Amino acid sequence: MCRWIAYSGTPVLLSQVLLEPAHSLIDQSLHSRMGVETTNGDGFGIGWYAQDTADTPAIVRDVGPAWNNRNLREVAQHVRSDLFFAHIRAATGTAVQQSNCHPFRSGRWMWMHNGMINGFRLLRRDLALAVDPALYPDIEGSTDSELMFFLALTFGLPEDPPGAVARMAGLVERTGHAHGVRHPLQMTVAVADGERMWAFRYSSEGRSRSLYFSTRVDTLRALHPATEFLRDISDETRLVVSEPLGDLPGAWNEVPENSYGVIQPGNDVIGPFRPDVHVGSVRG
Incomplete structure (x- = not known):
């Protein structure tokens, strides 16, 4: 599968989160635990x-592996942000191409x-037909x-992110069951609008992929007063990660099975x- 990191809090260089930790995303690209x-x-x-262009997030994607990409290091060492995503991909049957790399973007989402x-x-055609025709050309x-992203947008992501993701998941499960798929969905998802961030952990079989969130910064400072990184970030800084970035005691908490969280001011x-399995007609 894949590994990802979502950060929200004090503006930092991307490299401080993506490259410097002991079990950084670069290390995970080669040695996922x-x-x-x-x-x-x-x-x-x-x-x-970016603070001066917050209407639309910037996206950089490439088909090569993260561990030897000079452009990734160059960007990470010069870009500072208060909300960012990073993702490394292990393909599950679709092509290795730039348009298939995460994160995906639509407007500010x-x-x-x-x-x-x-x-x-088996499910692709039925699910694609449920996407709002006005959104479909952007896939x-x-x-x-x-496709999950565009279904969530179709089902009202800008107005109600948890509800939209629940309706998307419900449609996937209902469609999967109609095609004889016993456990249609496996997901950990991060979604953001530039101000808030949502994270979801769910699977049809109740054995979801790993997902962790960081402990409150003030608590970590009390536990580890000598840790320099913790001195420079606000109490509201949080990370959500596929697997912990290091072994700092007390730093990481498993996201409960079949749950979601909102990180916000x-x-x-x-x-x-x-999942909301009672999905009605989609928007036209």
């Missing part, structure tokens, strides 16, 4: 919001995914991940996630 595959070399992508739609080859690649929220 919790993924289905140890190596994730079928492309990568980073997306970030950004999306990335680890997992798969089981039986996607560039052939992955289940991008003020209080973050975590709650149960269930």
Whole structure:
């Protein structure tokens, strides 16, 4: 499968999160500890919001492996952001091409995914027909991940992210079951609008891919007062990751099975996630 990182908080150089930790995303691209595959070399992508151009996130993607890409290091060492995504891909049947690399973008929205739609080859046509016709021309690649994004947009992502993702997941499960697929969906998803970030962990079989969120910074400072990175970031800084970036005691918490969280100014929220299988007609 894939590995990903989502960051929200004090503006930092991307390299401080993507390159410098002991078990950084670069290390995970070669030595994943919790993924289905140890190596994730079928492309990568980073997306970030810049303070002076917050209407649309910037996206950089490439089909090469992250571990030896000079452009990734160059960008990461010079770009500073308060909200960014990074993703390394292990393909699950679709082509290794730039348009299939995460994150995906539509307007100010950004999306990335680890997992798969089981039986996607059988389900693809039915799911694609459910996408809003006005949005369909913007689909560039052939992955289940991008199609999930556009289904969520169709089902009202800008107005109600948890509800839209629940309706998307419900449609995938209902369609999968109609085609005889017992466990249609496996997903950890991150989605952001430049101000807030949502993360979802769900699978039809109840054995979801790994996902962790970082402990509150003030708590970590008390536990590890000598850790320099913690001195320079705000109490609201959070990371959500496919697997921990290091072994700092108390730093990482597993996202509960079948749940979602919102990272936002003020209080973050975590709650149960269930697909909405009663999906009505889509918007025309």
